[in-house]
Amino acid sequence: MATQHHNALTRVLAELPGPLPAFGVIHIAIPHTSRFTIVGNHLAQHAELSLVAIGIGVHIQSLPVGSLVGIKALTARFAEGEMRIAAALRELEAHGYLRRAHVRLANGRMATRTVFCNQPGAVERAGRVVVAPKVPPAVPEETPAVPEEPPAPPPAPEPDPVPESHPPVRVPPRTAPKPPRRPLPQPRELTPELRQTASAILADLRNHAEELVLSEADVEELVPGVAAWLEREVRPGAIRHALTADLPKPPKYPAKIVRHRLTVLLPPPLPGAEALAPAARRPLVIPLQNCDRCDRAFRSREPGHCRGCRSDLAAAAA
Template sequence: MATQHHNALTRALAELPGPLPAFGVIHIAIPHTSRFTIVGNHLAQHAELSLVAIGIGVHIQSLPVGSLVGIKALTARFAEGEMRIAAALRELEAHGYLRRAHVRLANGRMTTRTVFCNQPGAVERAGRAVAPKVPSVPDVPPEQPLPEEPPEPEEAPAPPPDPEATPVPEESRPPVRVPPPTAPKPPRRPLPQPRELTPELRRTASAILADLRNHAEELVFSEGDVEELIPGVAAWLEREVRPDAIRRALTTDLPKPPKYPAKILRHRLTVLLPPPLPGAEELAPAVRRPLVIPLQNCDGCDRAFRSREPGHCRGCRSELTAAAA
């Protein structure tokens, strides 16, 4: 079977016009007749996008309208983790290929509309946003700035179409309002701070940060970066998180290569901060107290009997029942 493939490849190379290069890739280009997507070299050969971002961009461009392209959907499709996929989506968003806007559906729920532009430069030159082919969305709220960093809002499913509704021509559908790239962004969440930055906490946090490059060689920081990140690591240590657990949280699934290692660590120390451990009182099982029925004085004989409400004792109730009969 391998010999047949080798012979077919040899014949295909022999039919190529002109001399073959001594090294480098050789293209055997067979025209597609179905199931193909036209991708610009500005994306496929982008000089600043990572390989993961380029691959996800090509994948999204090949999908039909209405496909789910959130972090959860892409993580279920590919082997890369959520952090790498989220970083790749932010790269595409920073270079104009991807835009996300919060819109309100007809049922009042909020959802995220994702717009992918195959030629972002052309959109900027035209000075207008391209209206994506999405169902009509009424009551679009004013433009809102998107969060600077993940976690990413997951795409909510669109409501099913009404079979009795009159179809709206695509030309008359209102475009989804996409925040411009220059929209102001909300301030970043502050770095966690310990209740008291003791010398012991400072020393341990500094050692953890300096040792990270032994586990991820790309995490090399200046002394100023280490000094700035020490309170965040100390807050984790104060909540009794073990150093090896902190190290795993800060080095797992890093983007390759990370452009701003200190910013990545600052973000993870902030959004992944675990809650404090519960104390013994919170973990103790609840004590079940026995039900106590209060004592009442009988309205007939003045004897004491247990009942939730005042009235007659059992003997007096029997006599009253017999007299009534």
């Protein structure tokens, strides 16, 4: 059986037009006739999305309207855990592919709508977009070759009413612009010590992940980002782990991956001792009042008489 498959593949390769490349992938493109989805290269070849995010984005785009695409549903479908799937959904949301909108239903309750945009940015340019449900194409009925009497033309069906809140607007068929890239973190002061340590961490990445081979220009450009991490008291080992864990295989642009992780994974500054100290309890202070009878000062929450005048008044009443 394996020999038959090999011979068939050899014959197909021999029939491909033009010379075959010496290395790299060779595409055998057979047109699809059913069960296919058109995916833009801006998603399939995204330079800043992880492979998990790209795969989940393609999977969501292939699903029909109304399918469940939450973390629980995707975890039950794929082998990745909830943390990786949640991180991939956050990546898609950060780059405009996935959106979550809160809408009010007819019964007054609030609901979350998950929307997947196959061209991020196109919705903002057009204002609104038509959601096209995926339905199988209709099969035309056969008609007799020679009808005895020409049938009357059927009345044209009236179009379905469109809700006023979602009028159809055609999205212009042009490539959506990429969202602006977030700036690289910068330290408050790039001291010589920070620069030297940051350069050493970046140059040493290839000893821990052979895919991350950075040029001298890349290291010089990324030094401020690593220095910002060091300034926030992140240990070099933690920085190295954040930059080398779960890399795509193989990474197409190592410097872009390092820049992206330095930007989106930047931890907050450590809180000071004052922020971590428990709030001190304020002592209870009872205000001073002037006695309505002798004008002597005494402490009480309400105005009235001092203790001596209260005793005199009580004795006189007795």
